Amino acid sequence: MTFIAKKLAAGAATVLASSLIIFLALSRAPGDPVALILGPHATNAERAAMSARLGLTDPVLVRYWHWLTDALHGDFGNSLLYRQPVSGLLGPRLMTTLILVGLSALIAVATGVALGIFGGVTPRARPLVSAVTGVGTALPGFVVSSALISIFAVNLAWFPTFGAGHGFFDQLWHLTLPAIALAMSSAAYVAQMTAAAVNDEAGREHVATATGRGLPRSVVLRRHVLRNAAIPVLTVSGLTAASLVAGSVVVESAFGIDGLGSLLVKSVASKDYPVVNAASLVIVIVFVAVMTVLDISQTALDPRLRERA
Amino acid sequence: MNLLDIEHLRVDLRSRERRGAPRTVIHDVSLTIAPGEAVGVVGESGSGKSMTVKAVMRLLPRRATVGGTLEFRGTSIPAMPGRDLARFRSQLVSMIYQDPRAHINPLRTIGDFLIEGVVASGQMNRAEALEAACTLLRDVGVNDPQRRLSQYPHQLSGGLLQRMMIVMALLPSPELVLADEPTTALDVTVQSEVMAILTEQIRERSVGLLFITHDLDLAAAVTDSLAVMHAGTVVERGPSADIYAAPRHPYTAALLASRPSPTSVARPVSIPGRPVSAFEAGEGCAFASRCPYAIGQCRTERPEPRTAGTRTVACHRSDELEAVLAEGVRA
Incomplete structure (x- = not known):
């Protein structure tokens, strides 16, 4: 229990530190929010007034403190571009991106682990699995996106070509192709790592012990090979799932999905710092959450880690 | 009927490379274990001891081919169907x-x-x-x-873990236990303890034991008969006490002479050269290059194992050297 509490505290500390770094980095970034709001023809007096209104005259750490206390109350400020509260902009887009990333992680881990186990336990199938996973890793996300759109959305018309849909099931339907496109290279990576882990574990001496005791092959495989391979596979799956959050940017723009990634890209381009700040932080939070779950489940799987915890 | 019969066992490993020549890891191993008998297999590393055990358990790698006969209570082990x-x-x-770790x-x-x-x-x-399991744990x-x-x-020490291995081995009440250097990975102080437990349990249950070790003293102490292996071949076989007292093969004699003695200050005599693997052995006797008694015939013609009484020796000169080798042990 204390272990889980410690992990959660460490996660919170990571988020806090990241928020400071993001804030400081953005305050040093080129571009001036005042010029963005007032345009090129404003007078110096107007600029100074706007600067004071936005609180830009305060030292950066004071501004960070104001931002942090507001953020803890759920107020991330107002978007400079949309002139609405940032939280209102983020909420629905975050939901869309979470569904996309969740679906994609599910596809990547399920197909990756299945393919990896198949390749790991059947040496004859290994070249085939390597070839498939090699192609999968090598294909860039935007190429896969275009191919999927042209085959399944345009020619077969099974799926919509763009947009995120409304309501949970409509969203699932809209996000299936994007999720597959996003999952492709991760699934291939997970498959490669799983095959390697299964192969490694199958060669361990204690597996020979189990075989030598006359245990059925299926029991040896389940209790001694796959059980032990689960630890590295879990690590790879968790890291991959977390990296999908960052990878969602490309796929969202390819499929015209208004998600967190496309919002982030748009805000960076228009120097809409309050949004960039909040969106970056949300990505950090998702990443840290996945890592914390990963840490805790790893400890649950490996008795050797339990003592140190 | 014997518990285990190994006759002229030969194991070749196909090369990993497509065109590589197969390597012989075991040339000629013959040994028998009667019910309740403890048999030791002694030899340097690489002499094929562990391979012999793996062949008995059918745990050899897939690229191995097995020749000769391996029988358990008269049933061929390589021919056993899956269920058997x-x-x-x-x-x-x-x-x-x-x-055990x-x-x-x-x-x-x-x-x-x-x-x-x-x-x-x-x-x-x-x-x-x-x-x-609890009962057995208390017994050990x-x-x-x-x-x-x-x-x-x-959470367990190496010695304790090896006791767990012994309990695991005895739990199904087997007729034969194969122990592959069961104490080599342990601290010296723990070794004798674990060995005592193992031999006690084996004797109590009259289970057959195949004991693999490179420690000739230990093997002689706990087994009824011995097989000395060199380069994938059993070079000498017979009752442990006899072999210990009077080796008939120059290799056995050299092994005995290379032990440090607790009672004498004389320097142990090491065997010249390095251990020869089975696949390196040429036409003649694999030990010829390291043997002080080797003659021309030894280098050109591989000696066949010959049985005389309770002893089997694979050496061209074993008869004429009998007195010399026995002398070496006493000195």
């Missing part, structure tokens, strides 16, 4: 490995490890198996067996 093999491995023979799954509890075999083979149900001097059953391998 499972019964053979789970109930008739057990194996104790050198390094590597040979026990670190993610499963000791209790799981001990009873897994007998439960999977249907010999006992879980409750019976746990009960039997483990206090608080209940607690041990719920612990993980990394």
Whole structure:
């Protein structure tokens, strides 16, 4: 229990530190929010007034403190571009991106682990699995996106070509192709790592012990090979799932999905710092959450880690 | 009927490369174990001891080809169909490995490890198996067996872990136990303790034992008969006490002379050259290049094992050297 509490505290500390770094980095970034709001023809007096209104005259750490206390109350400020509260902009887009990333992680881990186990336990199938996973890793996300759109959305018309849909099931339907496109290279990576882990574990001496005791092959495989391979596979799956959050940017723009990634890209381009700040932080939070779950489940799987915890 | 009959066992490993020539890892191994008999196999590393055991358990790598006969109670082991093999491995023979740390799954509890075999083979149900395991643990001097059953391998010392291996091996009440250097990975102080437990349990149950070691003294002390291996060949075989007292093969004599003695200050005599692997041995006797008594014939013609009385020796000159070799041991 204390272990889980410690992990959660460490996660919170990571988020806090990241928020400071993001804030400081953005305050040093080129571009001036005042010029963005007032345009090129404003007078110096107007600029100074706007600067004071936005609180830009305060030292950066004071501004960070104001931002942090507001953020803890759920107020991330107002978007400079949309002139609405940032939280209102983020909420629905975050939901869309979470569904996309969740679906994609599910596809990547399920197909990756299945393919990896198949390749790991059947040496004859290994070249085939390597070839498939090699192609999968090598294909860039935007190429896969275009191919999927042209085959399944345009020619077969099974799926919509763009947009995120409304309501949970409509969203699932809209996000299936994007999720597959996003999952492709991760699934291939997970498959490669799983095959390697299964192969490694199958060669361990204690597996020979189990075989030598006359245990059925299926029991040896389940209790001694796959059980032990689960630890590295879990690590790879968790890291991959977390990296999908960052990878969602490309796929969202390819499929015209208004998600967190496309919002982030748009805000960076228009120097809409309050949004960039909040969106970056949300990505950090998702990443840290996945890592914390990963840490805790790893400890649950490996008795050797339990003592140190 | 003998428990185990190995006759002219030969094992070749196909090369990993497509065109590579196969390597011979075992040239000629013959030995028998009677019910309840303890047989030692002694030799340097690389002499094929472990390969012999793996051949008995059918645990050789896939690229191995096996020649000669391997029989358990008259049934050919290589020809066993799947179901018989499972019964053979789970109930008739057990194996104790050198390094318990590597040979026990670190993610499963000791209790799981001990009873897994007998439960999977249907010999006992879980409750019976746990009960039997506790009894056996007490027999081998483990206090608080209940607690041990719920612990993980990394929580136990090497000596304790090897006792768990012994309990695992004895739990199905096998007829034969194969022990592959069971004490080599342990601290010297723990070695004798574990060895005492193993031999006591084996004798009590009159289980056959195949004991693999490079320690000739230890082997002579705990076994009824010995087989001395060199370069994948059994060069000498016979009752342990006889071989220990009067070796007939120059290699056995050299092994005996190379031991440090607790009572004498004389320097142990090492065997010149390095151990020869089976695949390196040429036409003649594999030991010829290291043998002080080698003659021309030794280098050109491989000596066949010849049996005289209780002893079997593979040496062209064993008869004429008998007195010389025995003298060497006494000196």
